[in-house]
Amino acid sequence: MSESIEKYLEAIYAFNEKGETAKNADLAERLKVSPPSVTQMTRKLAEEGLVTYEPYRGVTLTGSGTARAQKVVRKHRLLERFLHDTLGLDKGKVHDEACRLEHNLSDEAAAALCSSLNNPASCPDDGRPIPPCTLDHEDCGQCKMLREGAEPRLLTQLSNLKPGEEATVAFVRGGRAACQRIVDMGLCPGTRVRVVNAAPFHGSIEVSVRDTVLALGRRLAAQVYVELEDKETPAFQPHGPRHTVG
Amino acid sequence: MRRLHALSSCHVEEGSRAVIRKASGKTITIALAGNANVGKSVIFNQLTGLHQHVGNWPGKTVKRAEGTLVHGGCTIDVVDLPGIYSLSTFSLEERVSREYIAVEHPDVLIDVVDASSLERNLFFTIQLLELEPHLIVALNQMDMAEKKGVRIDVERLSAILGVPVVPTVASRNVGIDELVDEVISYVEKETPTPSPPPYGQEIEARIGAIADAVRRLEIPYPARWAAIKLIEGDEEVEGIIYSQAQHLRELVEGKKREMESLHGHDPASVVASERYAAASRIAAEVSAHEAPRPSIWGKIEELTDHPIAGYVIMLLVILGMFYSIFTFGDYSSTLLGRLFDSLKAVYFGGLGGGQVASFVWGGLIEGLIAGTTIALPYIIPFFVVLSLLEDSGYLARVAFLMDSAMHRIGLHGKGFIPLMLGFGCNVPACLGCSIMETERERLICAFVASLIPCAARSIVIMGLVATYLGFGWAVALYIIDFALIFALGRIAFKVAPGEPVGLIMEMPSYKRPSLKLTAQRTWFRLKGFVYEAFPIMVVGNLIIRVADMVGLLNLFQGWLSPVTVSWLGLPAATGIVLIFGVLRKELTLILLASIIGTTNFALILSPAQMFVFAFVVMIYVPCLATIAVLTREFGVKKAAVISLTEIALAVVLGGVLYRVLLLMGLA
Numbered sequence: 001m002s003e004s005i006e007k008y009l010e011a012i013y014a015f016n017e018k019g020e021t022a023k024n025a026d027l028a029e030r031l032k033v034s035p036p037s038v039t040q041m042t043r044k045l046a047e048e049g050l051v052t053y054e055p056y057r058g059v060t061l062t063g064s065g066t067a068r069a070q071k072v073v074r075k076h077r078l079l080e081r082f083l084h085d086t087l088g089l090d091k092g093k094v095h096d097e098a099c100r101l102e103h104n105l106s107d108e109a110a111a112a113l114c115s116s117l118n119n120p121a122s123c124p125d126d127g128r129p130i131p132p133c134t135l136d137h138e139d140c141g142q143c144k145m146l147r148e149g150a151e152p153r154l155l156t157q158l159s160n161l162k163p164g165e166e167a168t169v170a171f172v173r174g175g176r177a178a179c180q181r182i183v184d185m186g187l188c189p190g191t192r193v194r195v196v197n198a199a200p201f202h203g204s205i206e207v208s209v210r211d212t213v214l215a216l217g218r219r220l221a222a223q224v225y226v227e228l229e230d231k232e233t234p235a236f237q238p239h240g241p242r243h244t245v246g
Numbered sequence: 247m248r249r250l251h252a253l254s255s256c257h258v259e260e261g262s263r264a265v266i267r268k269a270s271g272k273t274i275t276i277a278l279a280g281n282a283n284v285g286k287s288v289i290f291n292q293l294t295g296l297h298q299h300v301g302n303w304p305g306k307t308v309k310r311a312e313g314t315l316v317h318g319g320c321t322i323d324v325v326d327l328p329g330i331y332s333l334s335t336f337s338l339e340e341r342v343s344r345e346y347i348a349v350e351h352p353d354v355l356i357d358v359v360d361a362s363s364l365e366r367n368l369f370f371t372i373q374l375l376e377l378e379p380h381l382i383v384a385l386n387q388m389d390m391a392e393k394k395g396v397r398i399d400v401e402r403l404s405a406i407l408g409v410p411v412v413p414t415v416a417s418r419n420v421g422i423d424e425l426v427d428e429v430i431s432y433v434e435k436e437t438p439t440p441s442p443p444p445y446g447q448e449i450e451a452r453i454g455a456i457a458d459a460v461r462r463l464e465i466p467y468p469a470r471w472a473a474i475k476l477i478e479g480d481e482e483v484e485g486i487i488y489s490q491a492q493h494l495r496e497l498v499e500g501k502k503r504e505m506e507s508l509h510g511h512d513p514a515s516v517v518a519s520e521r522y523a524a525a526s527r528i529a530a531e532v533s534a535h536e537a538p539r540p541s542i543w544g545k546i547e548e549l550t551d552h553p554i555a556g557y558v559i560m561l562l563v564i565l566g567m568f569y570s571i572f573t574f575g576d577y578s579s580t581l582l583g584r585l586f587d588s589l590k591a592v593y594f595g596g597l598g599g600g601q602v603a604s605f606v607w608g609g610l611i612e613g614l615i616a617g618t619t620i621a622l623p624y625i626i627p628f629f630v631v632l633s634l635l636e637d638s639g640y641l642a643r644v645a646f647l648m649d650s651a652m653h654r655i656g657l658h659g660k661g662f663i664p665l666m667l668g669f670g671c672n673v674p675a676c677l678g679c680s681i682m683e684t685e686r687e688r689l690i691c692a693f694v695a696s697l698i699p700c701a702a703r704s705i706v707i708m709g710l711v712a713t714y715l716g717f718g719w720a721v722a723l724y725i726i727d728f729a730l731i732f733a734l735g736r737i738a739f740k741v742a743p744g745e746p747v748g749l750i751m752e753m754p755s756y757k758r759p760s761l762k763l764t765a766q767r768t769w770f771r772l773k774g775f776v777y778e779a780f781p782i783m784v785v786g787n788l789i790i791r792v793a794d795m796v797g798l799l800n801l802f803q804g805w806l807s808p809v810t811v812s813w814l815g816l817p818a819a820t821g822i823v824l825i826f827g828v829l830r831k832e833l834t835l836i837l838l839a840s841i842i843g844t845t846n847f848a849l850i851l852s853p854a855q856m857f858v859f860a861f862v863v864m865i866y867v868p869c870l871a872t873i874a875v876l877t878r879e880f881g882v883k884k885a886a887v888i889s890l891t892e893i894a895l896a897v898v899l900g901g902v903l904y905r906v907l908l909l910m911g912l913a
Contacts (some may be wrong), residue, residue, distance in 0.1 A: 171515070178745065180336055181336050181750055182750065183519075184331050184332035184334060186366055186369065188519040189511050197553075199553065199556075200553045203649050203651075206646065210363070210526070211364075212365075212366050212752055213753040214751065214753065215642065216749065217750065220747075220749065
């Protein structure tokens with residue numbers, strides 16, 4: 001994925017996480033580009049299935065877009081923490097610095113960074129939460145074992161998928177009773193799920209799984225990590241690349 | 247170890263399905279198990295008709311429905327186990343069910359399976375098989391499966407599972423007789439216990455190793471099942487086994503680590519995945535899919551789940567529900583009230599106004615009248631409507647739509663239904679809390695529901711505050727109450743024991759509710775309510791009347807006056823009124839009027855006093871009927887805690903409110 005796409009996704013994510021859609025003008029201002037090029041890019045992102053665009057309302061990330069954005073945002077905010085906490089840079093400077101570094105940090109290095117920083121919860125400059133780690137661990141003690149040789153996977157929480165999107169359950173994280181319950185209801189690793197519907201105001205979602213439909217509260221859905229097909233990772237391309245992104 | 251009733255007296259003639267009736271005292275016990283929404287209670291009702299009673303499992307808040315039927319000379323006791331998806335210890339229902347199956351060994355266990363979602367249901371069937379019961383599968387809702395375009399090879403399914411499978415459409419009474427015949431012939435033949443489908447080799451090897459060690463212990467559960475539960479990390483089974491053989495922990499943990507490194511997931515999800523894999527394999531092998539028939543219900547489903555239309559429809563449904571319940575309730579309540587008034591006139595006309603006569607009327611009969619005229623007119627239509635909403639599948643949609651809002655007060659979507667009902671009457675609201683899964687959620691929900699301003703409280707608020715202070719003040723009172731509910735809900739969410747669990751439930755497809763089932767269910771719920779709550783209401787009424795007669799109440803009033811007069815700033819007379827208000831909250835207003843001898847409350851209450859009085863009445867304690875239900879559902883201790891908390895709240899906040907109002911210049 002190109003650096004410029006990553007930057008767009010990151011910017012849209014920043015709006016979406018506050019519960020807002022990203023408007024063309026706001027994106028142009030944030031990314032310091034012209035509105036027409038924002039329009040062009042969002043159209044392209046929509047074609048790729050990474051965002052949905054509603055005229056006059058703005059852009060929202062799809063589950064697939066969120067998964068990609070989370071990856072970059074996570075690196076960005078971890079880097080900010082590192083620059084601020086370990087290297088002692090000023091809060092005002094860490095953002096721009098992290099913007100330059102984030103695109104070249106490998107997933108493994110990001111996991112190692114997280115581990116060495118003791119799994120921080122939020123970034124230093126504006127206190128926003130760091131997107132969660134997507135390694136299937138029970139505690140951070142397993143981090144080193146899991147991150148080494150981990151295949152690059154595109155994961156996000158089930159709660160981030162939009163109606164119509166499909167994915168495969170990778171693992172469930174959280175308290176024992178809740179995990180057991182989720183798995184018992186059929187959302188066990190390897191299961192295909194499709195989001196059918198989502199209640200507004202951050203409400204519960206309806207997912208289709210094993211020929212039946214489940215209603216799932218947002219909080220529980222956020223405990224279920226799903227894997228999306230990554231069109232760019234060779235491991236998931238039995239028929240060759242479908243898109244050239246640049 | 248397993249016992250099997252020898253039932254030589256009941257014979258089933260093979261092939262002809264005719265049952266030779268040889269009356270004999272033999273009794274077979276069967277239990278119904280299965281997921282929610284599979285038509286389990288429909289089968290139960292078809293089997294037992296009106297010969298059933300609903301109670302609680304010993305010491306649990308879980309409903310236990312039991313009934314009997316006589317078939318072919320055998321008396322068959324039927325136990326309806328709760329609708330569950332798994333046999334873990336996630337919910338009380340699951341714990342009750344597995345204990346019952348493993349420890350009490352019903353002669354036959356009928357697993358009710360929804361033919362239209364075979365895979366999910368077989369997941370549960372496999373778990374049941376692991377408990378090694380005498381199992382028969384009732385393949386229910388065959389009509390729904392057909393509509394979905396699913397055809398199931400019943401014989402093949404029976405061969406794979408190694409148990410008899412009887413196709414049924416319980417709502418139309420299809421296949422029920424065959425099911426009972428199958429039960430009797432099953433017991434007759436002493437069919438060997440079937441073995442559950444095996445998992446993958448590497449898992450079976452580990453289960454086997456643990457099971458071998460477990461087999462040497464004395465436990466009520468089958469060894470293989472216990473071994474699987476140990477791998478899943480089931481705390482209850484761990485407790486039973488490790489208390490006998492501490493050294494096994496090492497073996498189990500070792501095997502779990504092996505599984506984890508082999509599969510890359512925690513052992514509990516590995517086992518669940520294996521089970522689902524087996525269920526999916528079997529489902530695929532026995533069913534053929536055709537294009538589903540287009541149905542109007544699919545469109546309705548889409549509409550009622552819609553982010554905008556869904557809420558509009560919900561609002562209409564709820565308003566319609568309230569309107570119908572209240573219109574009916576109000577009408578019949580007035581009618582019954584008049585009836586009892588004329589009865590009272592006849593009674594006193596016949597017996598004269600003697601002391602004994604008025605004591606019998608006031609102390610004994612009035613309690614019954616209160617229950618009959620206040621509670622029943624609202625509860626009966628409520629039970630009918632609730633049953634219809636439940637059966638049709640709409641209740642699940644409401645829970646889905648309201649989940650986000652309910653999270654703000656520490657509950658999840660399903661809790662919306664009982665709270666909404668609370669505006670009518672807290673009694674059905676507290677009864678309705680049983681739709682929540684865990685004891686924790688039920689308790690929070692009932693606590694919050696007992697604070698919802700019910701119709702009786704609304705009468706006081708409207709009759710006093712709205713009439714004398716203006717509508718705005720009445721609204722203010724409601725807002726204070728909602729703020730209180732919001733805050734207390736959050737606190738209860740924090741302090742209530744147990745792990746909070748969010749909303750996760752199957753969304754059932756819509757279907758037409760059965761009128762017969764609705765009538766039956768309403769009847770049994772009503773019977774349960776009358777049996778449990780009426781005695782408490784009558785006794786409570788009696789106690790207060792007797793206390794009044796011997797002059798205890800005046801004494802109480804004296805004791806209460808530091809609180810009522812000094813702290814709350816109310817006239818002393820309100821002490822007695824508040825005591826009687828426990829019986830029925832709207833009584834406070836009526837009684838106050840009779841004490842002061844006028845309905846012009848402005849004569850003895852200042853505006854601030856009115857507001858405080860209405861506030862205290864709203865919060866101070868659930869009414870006697872609600873306390874009765876809380877006691878029934880949660881036990882004396884928790885009912886007392888809820889009541890005392892509310893009394894404390896009303897007193898503390900009422901006094902604060904009085905002073906704030908004075909400061910605001912409301913004299």
